[in-house]
Amino acid sequence: MRWRxxxxxxxxxxxxxxxxxxxxxxxxxxxxxxxxxxxQLDDMGAASISASDINDTPTDPCGDQTFTLSQQDxxxxxxxxxxxTLTLTDAEGNTSACTATVTVEDNTLHRYxx
Numbered sequence: 197m198r199w200r201x202x203x204x205x206x207x208x209x210x211x212x213x214x215x216x217x218x219x220x221x222x223x224x225x226x227x228x229x230x231x232x233x234x235x236q237l238d239d240m241g242a243a244s245i246s247a248s249d250i251n252d253t254p255t256d257p258c259g260d261q262t263f264t265l266s267q268q269d270x271x272x273x274x275x276x277x278x279x280x281t282l283t284l285t286d287a288e289g290n291t292s293a294c295t296a297t298v299t300v301e302d303n304t305l306h307r308y309x310x
Contacts, residue, residue, distance in 0.1 A: 232297040239304050241272040250282055250296045260287045267298075274300045 233250050235243040247263035266281040278300060283293040 232299070234299040234301060235270060237270070237272065237275070237300065237302045237304060241302070243270045243300060244268055245270075245280075245298060247282060250280065250298070251284075261285065270298070270300045272302060275302045276300060 231250060233245065235245060237243050245265070245268055247265050250265075251263055262285045264283045264285075266283075267278065270278065276299070278298045279295050280298045281293050281295050283291060285291045
């Protein structure tokens with residue numbers, strides 16, 4: 197956003213004009229609280245999460261935000277504690293990231309296709 201300020205003044209017969217331009221930039225990354233999450237594998241040994249599952253309270257005063265996760269899908273190989281990064285990008289291109297612990301549990305009898 198750009199603003200122009202024009203100042204005019206007279207000194208005898210001379211008119212002085214001064215123009216000053218201001219550029220307003222939003223450079224504050226969004227803030228949020230990220231809770232930890234526990235997911236259960238289904239009977240096929242899979243589980244999925246979305247950004248909204250661990251994006252608790254995003255705050256950004258300047259509009260739209262996009263969220264991405266470093267990992268969304270989990271399998272039997274991921275049983276246990278996993279660190280997932282949530283990255284937030286706001287409308288001005290400012291980014292911030294934080295991590296959450298996603299605990300994957302396997303408490304089901306798996307049925308594998310023949």
